[in-house]
Amino acid sequence: MDCVRIVTEFTESEISALVHPEWFEAFPWLLQGTTTRGSAGAPPFDFGLFGETSRPREARERWSTLQQRLGARGVVYSQQVHGADVCEYEEHSSGISGLELVDPCDGHVTSTPGLLLAVTAADCVPVFVIDPERRAVAVLHAGWRGAAAGVIESGVKKMASAFASRAEDLRLHMGPAICGTCYEVGPEVFAALREPVPDRPAPIDLRHVLAEHAVRLGVSRAAVTISAHCTICTESGLFSHRKGHRERQVGYIGVLD
Numbered sequence: 647m648d649c650v651r652i653v654t655e656f657t658e659s660e661i662s663a664l665v666h667p668e669w670f671e672a673f674p675w676l677l678q679g680t681t682t683r684g685s686a687g688a689p690p691f692d693f694g695l696f697g698e699t700s701r702p703r704e705a706r707e708r709w710s711t712l713q714q715r716l717g718a719r720g721v722v723y724s725q726q727v728h729g730a731d732v733c734e735y736e737e738h739s740s741g742i743s744g745l746e747l748v749d750p751c752d753g754h755v756t757s758t759p760g761l762l763l764a765v766t767a768a769d770c771v772p773v774f775v776i777d778p779e780r781r782a783v784a785v786l787h788a789g790w791r792g793a794a795a796g797v798i799e800s801g802v803k804k805m806a807s808a809f810a811s812r813a814e815d816l817r818l819h820m821g822p823a824i825c826g827t828c829y830e831v832g833p834e835v836f837a838a839l840r841e842p843v844p845d846r847p848a849p850i851d852l853r854h855v856l857a858e859h860a861v862r863l864g865v866s867r868a869a870v871t872i873s874a875h876c877t878i879c880t881e882s883g884l885f886s887h888r889k890g891h892r893e894r895q896v897g898y899i900g901v902l903d
């Protein structure tokens with residue numbers, strides 16, 4: 647079986663983000679990246695607004711810094727619940743400016759220029775989806791629970807219903823996340839993902855599992871890539887929940903105005 651291609655994002659230092667090099671070259675209308683913890687000595691570039699993460703006021707200021715640096719009119723973000731709900735913002739999207747906290751869900755789609763879609767993560771996978779034909783984009787938050795709940799399927803279906811995107815036109819990137827060597831899980835996780843179940847805890851490569859979900863839906867294998875960056879072992883300046891970090895990085899995507 648062919649493997650899904652691994653891609654090493656480059657560091658965009660102005661934004662402090664890891665950016666897909668091929669998409670950056672091929673799609674000048676696209677904004678895409680995953681933030682990192684930022685420069686040494688500076689406060690961590692933390693975007694967590696929910697749960698045990700950092701102070702909300704400082705985090706909100708960071709959201710607005712990110713929005714300004716990227717030149718976006720508005721940013722859509724939600725509390726994430728490890729489910730498979732994906733939302734679109736076409737009808738009322740012109741009214742969004744600044745940080746818009748929408749109802750809890752784990753994915754967002756849009757084709758509206760100037761609107762940035764965001765998920766936060768710290769080991770979970772930020773999944774980026776683009777339809778270059780229709781200039782439509784999505785970002786999904788996928789831990790193992792979301793993967794088991796079918797968040798990839800939901801995202802692809804939402805792209806189809808919202809923009810008539812065909813699976814064969816989509817490109818997907820499994821962004822910086824915990825890698826298949828570092829992520830050891832119990833047999834119940836393999837069972838939930840309908841993978842062969844080991845009899846003791848074992849490592850699982852969640853990004854490969856997610857990539858296979860996309861391929862099964864009709865996305866071309868050549869159109870799927872996986873980030874070489876790991877939140878634990880590649881020293882990429884990323885936050886890791888398993889390492890004890892409370893902070894969160896942001897995976898963002900949007901269509902330029």
Ligand SMILES: [Zn+2]
Binds near residue numbers: 876
């Ligand atoms: Zn790793």
